[in-house]
Amino acid sequence: MESIVHKIRFLQDSMGPAEKRIADYILSHTGEILPLSISTLASACGCGDATVVRFARRLGLEGYQEMKLRLAAELSATSTLSAEIQRQDSCLEIFRKRMGEIQSSLAATESVLDPEALDKAAKAIMRSERIVIFGLGNSAAIAQDAAHKFLRLGLCAQSVCDNHMQAIVASHLRRGSVAVGISHSGASRDIVEALRLCKICGATTVAITNYGEAPIVEASDIALFTKSDETEHSILAMSSRIAQLAIFDSIYTYIVLNSDKAARQAIANTEFALQNKKY
Amino acid sequence: MESIVHKIRFLQDSMGPAEKRIADYILSHTGEILPLSISTLASACGCGDATVVRFARRLGLEGYQEMKLRLAAELSATSTLSAEIQRQDSCLEIFRKRMGEIQSSLAATESVLDPEALDKAAKAIMRSERIVIFGLGNSAAIAQDAAHKFLRLGLCAQSVCDNHMQAIVASHLRRGSVAVGISHSGASRDIVEALRLCKICGATTVAITNYGEAPIVEASDIALFTKSDETEHSILAMSSRIAQLAIFDSIYTYIVLNSDKAARQAIANTEFALQNKKY
DNA sequence: AATAAATGAAAATAATTTTCATTTGGAGCA
DNA sequence: TGCTCCAAATGAAAATTATTTTCATTTATT
Numbered sequence: 001m002e003s004i005v006h007k008i009r010f011l012q013d014s015m016g017p018a019e020k021r022i023a024d025y026i027l028s029h030t031g032e033i034l035p036l037s038i039s040t041l042a043s044a045c046g047c048g049d050a051t052v053v054r055f056a057r058r059l060g061l062e063g064y065q066e067m068k069l070r071l072a073a074e075l076s077a078t079s080t081l082s083a084e085i086q087r088q089d090s091c092l093e094i095f096r097k098r099m100g101e102i103q104s105s106l107a108a109t110e111s112v113l114d115p116e117a118l119d120k121a122a123k124a125i126m127r128s129e130r131i132v133i134f135g136l137g138n139s140a141a142i143a144q145d146a147a148h149k150f151l152r153l154g155l156c157a158q159s160v161c162d163n164h165m166q167a168i169v170a171s172h173l174r175r176g177s178v179a180v181g182i183s184h185s186g187a188s189r190d191i192v193e194a195l196r197l198c199k200i201c202g203a204t205t206v207a208i209t210n211y212g213e214a215p216i217v218e219a220s221d222i223a224l225f226t227k228s229d230e231t232e233h234s235i236l237a238m239s240s241r242i243a244q245l246a247i248f249d250s251i252y253t254y255i256v257l258n259s260d261k262a263a264r265q266a267i268a269n270t271e272f273a274l275q276n277k278k279y
Numbered sequence: 280m281e282s283i284v285h286k287i288r289f290l291q292d293s294m295g296p297a298e299k300r301i302a303d304y305i306l307s308h309t310g311e312i313l314p315l316s317i318s319t320l321a322s323a324c325g326c327g328d329a330t331v332v333r334f335a336r337r338l339g340l341e342g343y344q345e346m347k348l349r350l351a352a353e354l355s356a357t358s359t360l361s362a363e364i365q366r367q368d369s370c371l372e373i374f375r376k377r378m379g380e381i382q383s384s385l386a387a388t389e390s391v392l393d394p395e396a397l398d399k400a401a402k403a404i405m406r407s408e409r410i411v412i413f414g415l416g417n418s419a420a421i422a423q424d425a426a427h428k429f430l431r432l433g434l435c436a437q438s439v440c441d442n443h444m445q446a447i448v449a450s451h452l453r454r455g456s457v458a459v460g461i462s463h464s465g466a467s468r469d470i471v472e473a474l475r476l477c478k479i480c481g482a483t484t485v486a487i488t489n490y491g492e493a494p495i496v497e498a499s500d501i502a503l504f505t506k507s508d509e510t511e512h513s514i515l516a517m518s519s520r521i522a523q524l525a526i527f528d529s530i531y532t533y534i535v536l537n538s539d540k541a542a543r544q545a546i547a548n549t550e551f552a553l554q555n556k557k558y
Numbered sequence: 559a560a561t562a563a564a565t566g567a568a569a570a571t572a573a574t575t576t577t578c579a580t581t582t583g584g585a586g587c588a
Numbered sequence: 589t590g591c592t593c594c595a596a597a598t599g600a601a602a603a604t605t606a607t608t609t610t611c612a613t614t615t616a617t618t
Binding site: 034066068069070072073074075076085086087089090091092094095096098099102103106107110113115118119121122136137138140141142144145148185187188189190192215238241242245246247249250251253254257258274277278279 | 348369370377381392397400401415419423427466524533553
Binding site: 016 | 572573574575576577582
């Protein structure tokens with residue numbers, strides 16, 4: 001199940017001029033296609049009806065009808081972002097609108113995430129003998145959450161959220177360790193420095209950031225990018241933080257699925273150990 | 280913009296028998312309507328084509344076509360939860376599937392969240408002279424993140440993630456303070472005890488949990504519920520954690536929007552103070 | 559029995575798909 | 589270079605299919 005819009009973009013170059021016009025038109029007027037009949041669309045693109053049908057078939061669909069249905073489905077999935085949060089909104093309305101932002105940020109992150117880098121990071125963490133995760137401010141909570149996850153798996157993980165401690169810990173890492181630095185801006189001085197130090201000491205370094213050009217990227221062996229469009233009120237980069245959480249969660253899940261019985265046992269042990277903390 | 284399915288359910292009773300059959304059929308075969316032509320559907324419902332058109336018009340739509348488009352859009356919004364995470368999935372595929380879980384958990388949370396309780400909690404926090412947030416394990420990261428947010432607003436907030444400290448801090452609260460306890464299960468002994476103590480001391484207590492019957496609810500003045508369907512691999516209640524984050528984010532945003540200039544200035548000051556921590 | 563609402567068959571309209579003749583852009587060759 | 593041939597691409601129109609409208613009939617209600 002793939003996105004039609006993606007597919008159009010992908011196949012665009014292998015099309016003849018008339019079909020390419022259709023592709024262009026749909027990509028630039030995606031939202032306005034739905035009410036158009038095939039002949040309206042065809043004449044808007046200066047081509048015959050048949051070409052539109054062929055175009056739909058090329059996308060692997062039954063015909064124009066199905067294309068419209070699929071587009072409708074996709075648009076609804078994408079267009080939750082419409083609503084701007086307003087001053088008089090109730091808290092629940094804000095929640096609802098935030099949901100949309102979260103969703104679109106996750107979708108954007110999915111499209112920029114490098115699949116190989118992600119797998120590589122997961123494998124490195126799974127096999128490492130020690131994992132340290134650096135975060136400050138905003139990102140400290142994420143670092144802590146990630147460490148918590150990995151600890152439950154029985155891995156030797158630790159979050160370090162104090163810039164002095166980060167320097168100290170970094171300087172004692174070695175080959176076989178993995179260091180993860182989290183910084184939305186990618187420009188957090190202490191995090192970047194710590195990661196550089198880790199690299200010098202031979203550890204594998206992973207960066208999680210929102211910006212491709214950021215200093216933190218150079219200090220990392222593996223870079224994982226989130227994506228969020230910061231609007232006025234998302235000063236705290238809320239949705240990029242959720243994308244970060246989701247990245248760690250995927251890595252966690254990947255490790256659970258790909259590790260031996262021992263790791264599963266470790267999870268069970270954790271559960272058991274926590275049982276008597278509850279009513 | 281209302282849901283077609285909702286509308287059908289709502290209008291169902293005011294319809295004649297033939298239209299009601301259509302309503303029944305659509306409600307019980309929602310997913311299978313899309314490829315059907317109007318006459319196929321009509322004969323499946325034992326009625327004429329015209330009745331189907333009338334049915335669509337009654338829903339406020341142009342005709343059968345538009346109804347199908349709307350249904351397609353709605354279905355896609357609902358049916359993201361389909362994919363189970365599999366052992367051989369790549370990390371990115373896991374990410375993609377997690378996105379769906381997050382989305383459906385947020386939607387479920389939105390539907391169980393009590394709007395008044397949420398506004399009440401936000402107002403209590405906005406006006407309080409001191410805010411403490413309790414979390415342990417999983418929830419510690421959320422508590423920390425929330426405290427971080429409120430601190431940026433210039434509020435007197437603090438996360439406490441050590442059960443001794445929780446008891447100590449709780450015992451010193453008083454009227455005008457707000458205590459927030461986060462526990463997915465709602466049964467975390469230390470959190471519940473701390474919250475009880477807070478209540479005795481006169482503080483306003485807020486609980487964030489996934490279960491309506493949980494002990495933590497009784498210890499709270501205001502209860503906010505998340506909702507997540509825990510499947511096999513969501514042991515760590517990932518998606519409920521995201522719902523918790525989103526709740527705090529909504530509260531944060533609400534406060535930003537509803538407070539005076541001073542709070543906005545506080546945010547700006549925070550940004551400024553952090554500037555020289557970056558490259 | 560009178561009336562209004564509901565309904566479906568069939569006609570009218572509209573949309574989509576198929577067919578097929580024409581065009582277009584090379585590739586091969588003298 | 590100019591020519592022929594071929595395959596791919598294209599659109600007009602025909603054929604098919606789907607949707608909508610009309611209107612006579614049925615059904616329920618007063």
